[in-house]
Amino acid sequence: VILVLVEPDLEGHALEVSLEALTFARHLSAEGGDVPVDAVVVGEVSDELGKELAAYGVRTVHQVTGEGVAAFSGAGWASAILTVREAAKSVVVMAAGTDRGNELIAHVAARAGVAMAANVLSFSGLSPFVVTRQVVGGAALEEMKLDERPAVFTLAGHAVAAAPAEAPGPAELVTHAPEIAAVDLVARVVSVEQPAAEATGDLTKARVVVGAGRGAGGPDGFRDLIELTELLGASLGVSRVVTSAGWRPHHEQVGQTGSRISP
Amino acid sequence: MSAVNVLVCVKRVPDSSSEVVLTDDAQGVDGRYAGFTMSPHEECAVELAVQVTAASGGEATVLSLGDADAVEQLRSALAVGCTAATLITAESQRFGPADVAREIAAVVRDHEAEGRSHDLVLLGNDAADSGDFQVGIRLAYELGRPVVNGASVVEVQDGVVLAKSEGPEGMETYRVPLPAVVTIREGGVEPRYPSVPGRMKAKKVAVEERTPTAEPQGPKRVRLLLPPPVPSSVQVLGKGADAAPAVVDVLEELGVLR
Numbered sequence: 001v002i003l004v005l006v007e008p009d010l011e012g013h014a015l016e017v018s019l020e021a022l023t024f025a026r027h028l029s030a031e032g033g034d035v036p037v038d039a040v041v042v043g044e045v046s047d048e049l050g051k052e053l054a055a056y057g058v059r060t061v062h063q064v065t066g067e068g069v070a071a072f073s074g075a076g077w078a079s080a081i082l083t084v085r086e087a088a089k090s091v092v093v094m095a096a097g098t099d100r101g102n103e104l105i106a107h108v109a110a111r112a113g114v115a116m117a118a119n120v121l122s123f124s125g126l127s128p129f130v131v132t133r134q135v136v137g138g139a140a141l142e143e144m145k146l147d148e149r150p151a152v153f154t155l156a157g158h159a160v161a162a163a164p165a166e167a168p169g170p171a172e173l174v175t176h177a178p179e180i181a182a183v184d185l186v187a188r189v190v191s192v193e194q195p196a197a198e199a200t201g202d203l204t205k206a207r208v209v210v211g212a213g214r215g216a217g218g219p220d221g222f223r224d225l226i227e228l229t230e231l232l233g234a235s236l237g238v239s240r241v242v243t244s245a246g247w248r249p250h251h252e253q254v255g256q257t258g259s260r261i262s263p
Numbered sequence: 264m265s266a267v268n269v270l271v272c273v274k275r276v277p278d279s280s281s282e283v284v285l286t287d288d289a290q291g292v293d294g295r296y297a298g299f300t301m302s303p304h305e306e307c308a309v310e311l312a313v314q315v316t317a318a319s320g321g322e323a324t325v326l327s328l329g330d331a332d333a334v335e336q337l338r339s340a341l342a343v344g345c346t347a348a349t350l351i352t353a354e355s356q357r358f359g360p361a362d363v364a365r366e367i368a369a370v371v372r373d374h375e376a377e378g379r380s381h382d383l384v385l386l387g388n389d390a391a392d393s394g395d396f397q398v399g400i401r402l403a404y405e406l407g408r409p410v411v412n413g414a415s416v417v418e419v420q421d422g423v424v425l426a427k428s429e430g431p432e433g434m435e436t437y438r439v440p441l442p443a444v445v446t447i448r449e450g451g452v453e454p455r456y457p458s459v460p461g462r463m464k465a466k467k468v469a470v471e472e473r474t475p476t477a478e479p480q481g482p483k484r485v486r487l488l489l490p491p492p493v494p495s496s497v498q499v500l501g502k503g504a505d506a507a508p509a510v511v512d513v514l515e516e517l518g519v520l521r
Contacts, residue, residue, distance in 0.1 A: 010432065072430065074400065074412055100431065102389075103412045106397035110404045115359065115483050118389070118396040130485060135394045136292060139283040142393075143485035154396075186439060187409035193434040202431070208519050232519060240303075243450070250415070250450025251429050256279065256391060257303045257449045 001088045002029055003062075003150075005081060005095035005104060006039045006053065012046035014053065015205050017096035019162035021155045022056040025094065026165060032126055035091075037169070038062060040084045042069050042077050050171055057165030061173050062088065068180030072100075075184035078107030083178040085112075090150060097154035097260075098204050109152040117144050117153040119260065137256025157204050157261060203252065203259035206235035211254065213239035219247040237261060266321035267419045267441070270374075270381035271312035272367055273305040273325060273340060274355065275333040276392040289486040291356040292392055301336045304387030306454040308447040311417045312385050313344035313455075319419060322346050324381065326370060328363055329355045334470055341465035342457035349471040358475075359482035360393075364401035369476045371406060382441040383424060388413045388448045393482065399446035410444040411437045415451025427451070 002025045006018040014022075022037065029035045036059040041049070045063045053061050062084040069080050081104065085093055093108055095101035097119045109116035119134040121141070128147045134156050135142045146153065203209060210229045216222055222236070229236045237254040238247075254261055277283075277294025284293045309325065316323040325340035327333040328351040337348040351366050358366070371381050384406075386399040403410030414426035419441070426437045426445050439445075457465070500509040514520045 007431075072435065074410065098431075099413055099429070102396040103400070106400040106412075109397065110361075110401045115361070116395070116397055118394055132488075133394075135487065136277075136279045136283055136392055137394065138490075139279050140285065140292060141488050141490055143488065145483045145485055147483070183409075187411050187437055187443070189430065189435045190438055191436045192430060192432050193436070195433045232514075234519070250448075253450075 001059075001090040002035055002037045002092040002094065003081075003085055003088055003090035004037060004039050005093070005101060006041050006049075007096065007098060007100060008041065008043065008046070008049055009205075012049055014049055015096065015098070016162055016207060017098060017101075017155075017157050017205055019052070019056060020158065020160050021094060021096045022053070022058065023162050024155050024160050025092070026057055027160070028092065028123065031123075036060070038088050038090065039171075040064065040081055042080060045173060050173060054168045054171035055164040057167065057169040058171045059169050060088065061171050063173060063175050064178065065175060066177035066180075068178065068185065071189045073180075073185050073188035074103050074107045075186075076180045076188065078104050078111055079180055079184050080176065080178050081108055082111055084176055085150060087174075087176065093150045093152050095154050097156050101154045105152055105154050112150060112152065114148040114150060114152055115144075115146060117146055119156040120153045121156050121159040134260065138260055203235050203237055203254060203261050206237075206261065208232055208234035209237040209254070209261055210234050211237045211239075212242065214241045216242065216247065222248060265319065265422070267315055267319040267382050268321040268380055269312040269316050269323045270371065270384045271305075271308050271323060271325050271340065271345065272384065272386040272398075273301045273309065273327050273336050274387070274390050274392070275299050275327060275329045275336045276302060276390065279391065283489065285487050285489065289488065290484060291487065299332070299335065301339070302387045302389075302391035303449045303454075304389070304391075304447050307415070307449050307452050308385040308387055309340045309343060309345065310452045310454040311447060314452070315383065315417065315419050316346075317344065321382070322379070324349060324374075324379075326367065327351070328353050328358060328366055328475075337470055338465045339457065341468050342461040343455050344461070346468070347471070348468060349473060351473050351475060353475050353479075356484075357481055358479045360395045360397045361401055362475075362477075362479035362481070363398050364405050365477065366475055367398075367402050368405035370473065380442070382443075383419065384408075384442075384444045385417070386444070386446050388446045399444055403444040406442070406444065408442050408444050409439045410446065411439060412446050413448045414445050415448050417445055417447070417451075
């Protein structure tokens, strides 16, 4: 079984990058002789999300609920994912390479005592399982061997285009409510500040990005760009110069120390 | 407030702002032409280490695993306010993330046995060259400590770390009792520039040198390669409002409009 962590957006739909991860998992499954692809979701799975996962060929949807996962904790959520991994007997655990995805998969790898490959673009061969991934902020690639089980990795954003399965999967819903150890809940989110009114989108999840740099001239130079961004339903992505100058917030930065937006 | 001692971990990496060149064995990036630096995430981690220790009267120790040249990065951190430095002399490209985490944990434990505790360990969110996104998390498990990932704001009050990290729904706050590990993402603080007296003082600090505690398992790297160059060409679509239809055509062709 290939287990894919699926992250829902605020409206309860699967993130585009999670659908890409499911698509990649199906390619892997086909290569490995039609290994089933399961999804794990932390939180309630809405009806729409269940339908999306079925369309992407998912066999079983593992929904993790309970007090222990109500607020985010890297260690707590990873322990829940590993409970599901045990139940599903998966040989691969993967996620989209979002901030959450990379964090959780790193916890999963550390707990399972195996290597982790971040930001994978493709695989070549199953025995040994060799992946190609982004390093040096995407300026170079690394071929890396994942010869332990489970094979644990995240997929770089837009490494593959999301495509529904030819035949939908049953997407049978199974609920897990694992007990989370107190030690895994010490580093847990205690509060969330809503972002400022002017939301310019999450870059790692965006399908279209409007890019801007020093040429904008100053903080006021972004007004038209933000309007264009809104009209296109895009996200704004800026260079390091722009954030260093304080013209725009850091979460809009593209590149090595900002968000990686395309292979 | 009681003194908080901080260990901040940095990595000497090739500057990747210009063209990336690989070493002949394709196992690493050749920094001979571009020069070496540390990741902006780590520069912010150093700044936070200095702020936290200055506020509480603690010691900020900087650590690196690398060859003898990595002393340059340790001295940069000493020049902006770190007070002690440790170098684990090793060929960093032979060390995978689990190896590095194990070696940092050994330093933390040994220092503690010598009476120098590191209440808070700060690292960058990921290494600028190997892009692993995991050393800090593995270190936390090695030490049996809680970890906050990707924080840009870190303060310590009464033995509790307050860390803020950008999450999918907004800025997330963690309150974690010491001892703890926090990995840092750029954006919450402005790293300071070293002063001349700072640089002079940094030169005089004796760097503790150590050797690895075990043979590395390695990064499971087969080889590095460079992506094919992205073809680029410039086409002027027109001037002013007359260019609009051509721009729309291009946006449709790219799938930006649909």
